[in-house]
Amino acid sequence: MSASTLQNGSTVIGDRIVARRSILALAVLEARRLVSHPVLVLGLVAYVSSFPILFGISYADADFTGDPKAVGTYEWQAMGAFFVGLFGFVAANRIARSTSRTTGVVDVAPMSESRRSLALCLAGLVPFAVTLLGNLLILTAWLVHPPVLAVGWAEVTMSEKLWVVATASLAGLGGPVLGVAVARWWRWPSALAVSTAALVLWGASSALRDTNLALRLWHVSAPYTTPDYGDARSPVVWLGGSLEWRFAYVCGLIVLAVIAAVAHGTTGASRRRLKRLALGSGMLTLLAYLLAVFAGPATRVLAP
């Protein structure tokens, strides 16, 4: 049934039904475009290809005939965040911007820009599912056959492991959603390059030992960061802070990115409603962030 047929004698409820159906229908199309975008395809191939390497290292020298390879158990979560989250960020950004070529007709379609943005954000659930499944696969494999020499595997609780997997997997959703928001608001030519570099720098620079409050604040603030830290001169430590609240904080960041993406192109009452929603979500996100910094356990040494 076409929308115009359904709209005859339409009601508010009818409009909402049409709106939801059209968002879902578009989300399906956008998900197909997203997962077939060359950048994300490359990321997904790299991500899946990293599994045999990971398992090869995990179980190398299992008979202890040589030096076993140490596995940074939690750094491996970065593979999904990087290859799916970051590549998804770029792909979603390119897809969101691609319709600017067709502005004349897209802008006069009954489906508004905010609904199109929401559909694109929903399409991010596919890379999220891939990342979550990949991370759960690694976790399950290690639970069945623990790595030969894993840093901090036994010292970290199951609950902590699950929160780390859950939070890291959010990158698969957060990347594409942020990509859409950036595409909607920053339309200058190098916006994608600048925002990609900023995102990489933010994530990479947050992987540090939280020896003071400022460093702890910075470490927790990143959308993706590793939960442990170690280098050649110091022992491996499990960084302090609440993993549960950090998960909530990252969820809050994603909600804010969705609101930002959807808000573009809205006016009047819709814009005011979204501003109120952004304010409420922003405050909850800030609260979750502060709790993630202060509410969790202190930093502890995993391995000397």
Added chain:
Amino acid sequence: MTATTSPTNVSFRGVRKRFGSADALDAIDVELGHGVTGLLGPNGAGKTTLLRILATVIAPTSGRIRLLGLDPDDLQERVELRRTLGYLPQELGFPRGFTAFRFVDYMAVLKEWTEPSTRHAEVRRVLELVGALAFCTKHIRVLSGGQRRRVALAQALLGDPGLLVLDEPTTGLDPEQRAVLRGVLSAAGKRSTVVLATHQTEDVAALCERVIVLDGGRIRWAGKVTDLVSTAVGKVWLADVPDPGALSSWRTGTGRHHHVGARPPAHAELVEPSLEDAYLLLLGRAETLSDAEPGLASAS
């Protein structure tokens, strides 16, 4: 001058559009019902601006508009209107990576065709209408200009729109494709209001019941095509020699000279005028005789 047919699907009252300090449209009054209306005018006459207002892309600076009985100023009514609006802009870019079918399918979703099998049937229907079904699985980037134009037109025809707004729809099409397109648009005109802007007077003559001639943002003429053509009767002639006094003159393929102007010489062979002759005469008169015939020059 006001173009009027019944029932009224398009109503412009005193519509004005300013860009900075320039008037792109000034005091436009138009009323249109079912049928195909052609918009003619020189570059910068305001045709595209008028079509963009009709397609709800931009709002007028002042004036009152009703389209299909709805007020495009009201958000809810604008959305309702867009559900039954087809628009083909002058230049349409395509997102990368789409086949013709996927692109029209994507546009169908944006037009709220949610049920996949019904949507796909509609996409195939419009692609077949414009003769694009044969290459619908090809990527748009490999299609020729004319094929792309047909794909762009197909998206405008989705859902049999009640108001079809087309900006130079025949650009890039070969004569056979143009003939097919005329058939499609004349059929659409029986059910809906079709407004098209073009520089091809032969398309307007072949297709449109009504014509609006814009110049400098104002309506110079509005009415039936046949009425406009009849204004040139007795003012178009063939001669063996050029006439520097004619408003427009050129050497035809037969070697004789085709003259358009108000004063044929004594031994000239008068010929049946075309819409193009009438158009040239109208704009020529508007420019050169505006003082002598103020009623015509200030027709809008």
